[in-house]
Amino acid sequence: MSVEDKSRNAVVLLSGGLDSATVLAIARDQGHRCIALSFDYGQRHHVELISAKKVATAGGAAEHRILTLPIGELGGSALTDDSIDVPNASDKDQHDIPITYVPARNTIFLSMALGLAEITGSRDIYIGANAVDYSGYPDCRPEFISAFERLANLATREGVEGDGFRIRAPLVDMSKADIIRAGAALGVDYSLTVSCYDPSAEGLACGVCDSCRLRANGFEMAGVADPTVYQSAG
Numbered sequence: 118m119s120v121e122d123k124s125r126n127a128v129v130l131l132s133g134g135l136d137s138a139t140v141l142a143i144a145r146d147q148g149h150r151c152i153a154l155s156f157d158y159g160q161r162h163h164v165e166l167i168s169a170k171k172v173a174t175a176g177g178a179a180e181h182r183i184l185t186l187p188i189g190e191l192g193g194s195a196l197t198d199d200s201i202d203v204p205n206a207s208d209k210d211q212h213d214i215p216i217t218y219v220p221a222r223n224t225i226f227l228s229m230a231l232g233l234a235e236i237t238g239s240r241d242i243y244i245g246a247n248a249v250d251y252s253g254y255p256d257c258r259p260e261f262i263s264a265f266e267r268l269a270n271l272a273t274r275e276g277v278e279g280d281g282f283r284i285r286a287p288l289v290d291m292s293k294a295d296i297i298r299a300g301a302a303l304g305v306d307y308s309l310t311v312s313c314y315d316p317s318a319e320g321l322a323c324g325v326c327d328s329c330r331l332r333a334n335g336f337e338m339a340g341v342a343d344p345t346v347y348q349s350a351g
Contacts, residue, residue, distance in 0.1 A: 123238030125150040127285075128230045129178070133168030134312045135332055136245030136288055139300035141176040143287050144243045146303055152237055153178040154230055158222070159189020159197045164320040168311040175306055184229060194219040196314060203315040205325045215252055215327065217314055223256035227265050227284065234282060235275050242269075243285045250293035250335060252327050262286045293335030301341050308344035322347045 127149035131137045144151050153176075155169040166183060173181035189197035195204065195216045204216060223246065230242045246257040255261065266284040270276035288296050300307065312332040313322035322329050324347030336343035 126239040127241040128234045129243040133165035138172045140245040142303040153181040158186045171309040246286045294338035297339040
């Protein structure tokens, strides 16, 4: 690959969900050659990786890599530990970080993305973090994104000797409705995405977890038809 081609590279964290599908579309629209990166980390909603493959193809990613990380073996989250039930949205305490938080997940994901960015000559790393309509995770806040960008430029050869890295979180200040409108305008096929924390074996969304309710409400507020097939109307 030529230097000119490498200058267009960007690593995009792609979960297979609504937000990351939108971020891939935004990165592509901004002229990047996108290297999509997904993780099999022991998540109970493993079906999202099937969606990630579909989204990467439909979204025009130049490459799509799926890495296996054993962070689910640590436990401590309803998303990785079958002994912990995924709570309904109505059960969530608005003042607490929910049990669906996976310890240090975005820090680990961004660290892997940073290594891939350095190897592939990418200077931009995109993540679908959102701090408006979200579940209250500390690693989705603007402060975290800024702090990680500082770390990236302190702890890598390219950060010290090269042009440095930019951590892009274009959705961080957007409502879910605004995210859906932006993605729809860019042609994102949301029927390919999965947001549910506790889908059925067939991949149907539960309709009652926090992520499902945020998604459903987002489509309603955006005035866009929700293509999701829910097991329950909640």
